[in-house]
Amino acid sequence: MLLKSKPNWELPESAATSESVFQDRRRLVKAMGLAPIVAAGAALPNTAAAATADPSAKFYPAARNLRYRLDRPLSAEKDATTYNNFYEFGSHKYISKDAQALKTRPWTVTFDGMVEKKITVDIDTLISKMQLEERLYRFRCVEAWSMALPWTGFPMADLVKFARPLKGAKFVMMETFHDAAMAKGQKQFWYPWPYREGLSLEEATNELTLIGTGAYGKPMVKQMGAPLRLVVPWKYGFKSIKSIVRFSFTDKRPVSFWEKVQGKEYGFWANVNPDVPHARWSQATERVLGGKGKRVKTLLYNGYGDQVAGLYKDINGENIFF
Ligand code: MTE
Numbered sequence: 001m002l003l004k005s006k007p008n009w010e011l012p013e014s015a016a017t018s019e020s021v022f023q024d025r026r027r028l029v030k031a032m033g034l035a036p037i038v039a040a041g042a043a044l045p046n047t048a049a050a051a052t053a054d055p056s057a058k059f060y061p062a063a064r065n066l067r068y069r070l071d072r073p074l075s076a077e078k079d080a081t082t083y084n085n086f087y088e089f090g091s092h093k094y095i096s097k098d099a100q101a102l103k104t105r106p107w108t109v110t111f112d113g114m115v116e117k118k119i120t121v122d123i124d125t126l127i128s129k130m131q132l133e134e135r136l137y138r139f140r141c142v143e144a145w146s147m148a149l150p151w152t153g154f155p156m157a158d159l160v161k162f163a164r165p166l167k168g169a170k171f172v173m174m175e176t177f178h179d180a181a182m183a184k185g186q187k188q189f190w191y192p193w194p195y196r197e198g199l200s201l202e203e204a205t206n207e208l209t210l211i212g213t214g215a216y217g218k219p220m221v222k223q224m225g226a227p228l229r230l231v232v233p234w235k236y237g238f239k240s241i242k243s244i245v246r247f248s249f250t251d252k253r254p255v256s257f258w259e260k261v262q263g264k265e266y267g268f269w270a271n272v273n274p275d276v277p278h279a280r281w282s283q284a285t286e287r288v289l290g291g292k293g294k295r296v297k298t299l300l301y302n303g304y305g306d307q308v309a310g311l312y313k314d315i316n317g318e319n320i321f322f
Helices: 019-031 077-082 121-131 156-163 257-262 305-312
Strands: 108-113 117-123 135-140 144-153 171-176 196-200 208-213 229-231 242-250 284-286 296-298
Touching: 077 144, 108 121, 117 121, 144 156, 156 208, 156 242
Parallel strands: 108 242, 144 284
Antiparallel strands: 108 117, 135 144, 144 208, 171 196, 171 242, 208 229, 284 296
């Protein structure tokens, strides 16, 4: 008889702290002047053979940062790793097998543009310089489906410090690899490869912005954007660029991949807002992946308004919610 055992990272609804209770605790901790709570993460399953071959596997599982809690159960790892958007490997959701063609070592990351000095660094050297932690975040795709994920990574603020941008830099442009022999989707010449995304420097250094190196207590699987991806939980999922090879600092706002493809539907800011519909569908609710078609109400800034709403107070005359 086949018994389905529940992985220990999958929280029952009753065990997940409600966001308001959690925020109250945060305020209390802040008021008491205490340092952020970082507790040892639960022992996480480490089953993927690919993960054990990864030179960074020794850093997993990383300690969970308890400042970041969820109001809903985590998505099943199987859903997160078999329903993906990664157009480099095909313009549909079932690219997980094809994405195994992605070669993640050797892998270098370049920091250029408005920086004190251009740097190119090997991925394992970069990861070894950063303090990895686990955070539980909601994830909301512009296509109105959602997940809740246990990311591992480090604050992008630390990456920006490492890059040493010049004073005049205002934005950071991020770029995915470009190799059509490895990633067949890049043969679709009508897309503006390589995939690019951008953030303002205030967004990049916001406490929520994470550079993801792993998920589910293991190094990032290829289909989720190994070895390095962006995690910005208050924005629609297309901002979370995968498999990054370059961070370029600039004083001009970069044009993102989807903005180039269809700028009227996919903007630069792409902040989640249930009251601002996409050009072709409502954003009021979302389909929870693995939730048997269950829909829940979408939250303004995906529930992260306390941390990020202030970033946009001086932006006038522009729609920041698409
Ligand atoms: N990054 C690259 N390089 N290529 C992509 O096609 N798709 C984006 C984003 N990052 C994409 C990408 C979109 S549309 C979404 S919704 C998320 O990745 C999906 O992340 P997931 O597959 O881990 O759920």
